[in-house]
Amino acid sequence: MKAAYINQTGPPDVITYGDLPTPKPIRSQCLIKVAAVDVNPIDVYIRSGAIPANLSFPYIIGRDLAGTVIERGPKVTRFKVGDRVWATGQGAGDRSGTFSEMAVVDERWLHLTPANVSDEDVVAVSLVGITAHLGLLSHAKLKAGEVLFVNGGTGGVGSSVVQMARILGARVITTAGSDEKVGECRKLGAELALNYKTQDVDGAIRKFAPDGVNVWWESLREPNFERTIPLLSMRGRMVVMAGRDARPVFPVGPFYTKDCSLHGLAMFNATTEEQDAAAQDINRWMADGKLKARVDRILPLSKAAEAHRIQEESTIHKKSLLAGKIVLKP
Numbered sequence: 232m233k234a235a236y237i238n239q240t241g242p243p244d245v246i247t248y249g250d251l252p253t254p255k256p257i258r259s260q261c262l263i264k265v266a267a268v269d270v271n272p273i274d275v276y277i278r279s280g281a282i283p284a285n286l287s288f289p290y291i292i293g294r295d296l297a298g299t300v301i302e303r304g305p306k307v308t309r310f311k312v313g314d315r316v317w318a319t320g321q322g323a324g325d326r327s328g329t330f331s332e333m334a335v336v337d338e339r340w341l342h343l344t345p346a347n348v349s350d351e352d353v354v355a356v357s358l359v360g361i362t363a364h365l366g367l368l369s370h371a372k373l374k375a376g377e378v379l380f381v382n383g384g385t386g387g388v389g390s391s392v393v394q395m396a397r398i399l400g401a402r403v404i405t406t407a408g409s410d411e412k413v414g415e416c417r418k419l420g421a422e423l424a425l426n427y428k429t430q431d432v433d434g435a436i437r438k439f440a441p442d443g444v445n446v447w448w449e450s451l452r453e454p455n456f457e458r459t460i461p462l463l464s465m466r467g468r469m470v471v472m473a474g475r476d477a478r479p480v481f482p483v484g485p486f487y488t489k490d491c492s493l494h495g496l497a498m499f500n501a502t503t504e505e506q507d508a509a510a511q512d513i514n515r516w517m518a519d520g521k522l523k524a525r526v527d528r529i530l531p532l533s534k535a536a537e538a539h540r541i542q543e544e545s546t547i548h549k550k551s552l553l554a555g556k557i558v559l560k561p
């Protein structure tokens with residue numbers, strides 16, 4: 232089968248597109264004919280070596296996939312041949328990556344794809360959707376009527392946070408780096424969408440939410456607590472989920488005197504049961520048309536190195552090249 236893989240970490244051109252043996256499903260694994268995969272910033276960190284990971288080479292890159300079950304291991308009970316499924320959380324531990332024509336995935340990681348949702352759309356929501364769900368419901372416990380802020384409303388995580396917060400009945404403030412993207416944020420359901428490059432974001436937040444923001448979703452890798460804590464409401468919650476090397480100043484006084492709380496979130500810590508519970512809501516919301524994928528572009532799998540280059544430029548070097556996910560098709 233064709234696959235995109237690396238034999239060492241390094242820049243995007245360490246990614247090879249070539250032939251690897253087709254895997255055989257054992258125990259409770261399903262063999263999936265892959266229809267779509269996508270790129271996440273964590274793929275870039277792993278491929279570049281920025282995150283020390285215990286990789287065995289050749290290492291097939293990629294976390295997420297959507298496709299169809301074509302063969303079952305002897306212990307599979309929940310899925311049958313022909314089921315359309317999606318998964319995230321692959322390419323870690325003993326789990327193989329997803330950027331290949333075929334992939335084996337243990338059934339614990341699989342979720343059925345709703346009949347009216349495409350493989351491209353469901354894969355674009357997979358990792359970022361589960362992240363948003365865990366952060367909003369399990370961590371921040373967002374309630375209807377509350378005000379939520381998230382940066383980058385057309386980004387991978389940001390676009391899921393905006394839409395899910397709306398589904399949960401919150402009032403959403405978000406930002407984007409161009410007026411065109413600001414318009415997209417409004418279409419996703421943001422009540423207040425601001426251009427962070429040209430507008431006074433903090434002033435607009437204070438005007439919109441004079442009592443403060445109830446949930447601040449910090450998606451930037453350089454959180455600035457001196458700026459954001461004064462914008463939180465009494466009992467405000469903040470979610471931090473990016474910036475492994477960040478060591479910002481933390482103003483304790485203004486934080487504890489408002490009974491605020493801070494929630495660290497790494498979606499890969501969630502159990503498969505927790506992820507599956509989130510996936511059920513995601514499936515229902517996507518099937519109902521309430522949660523939409525933001526696909527920036529679709530490339531052939533052979534362009535995996537180019538996809539990594541674009542994601543790296545956009546997210547890590549802040550070139551704002553993307554408004555959503557890069558999806559690839561074998």
Ligand SMILES: NC(=O)c1ccc[n+]([C@@H]2O[C@H](COP(=O)([O-])OP(=O)(O)OC[C@H]3O[C@@H](n4cnc5c(N)ncnc54)[C@H](OP(=O)(O)O)[C@@H]3O)[C@@H](O)[C@H]2O)c1
Pocket residue numbers: 271272273358359362382383384385386387388389406407408409412427450451452471472473474496497498499545546549551552553554555
């Ligand atoms: N902890 C977890 O479980 C978890 C899960 C998924 C992702 N992450 C991390 O979360 C971060 C975001 O991931 P992603 O997939 O959403 O990336 P992404 O699609 O590249 O989105 C990044 C967003 O940040 C916005 N942005 C950049 N600079 C900004 C600034 N100065 N002010 C306001 N907004 C700014 C961008 O807006 P414009 O494009 O409009 O400029 C873009 O929408 C990454 O660091 C990733 O590693 C963590």
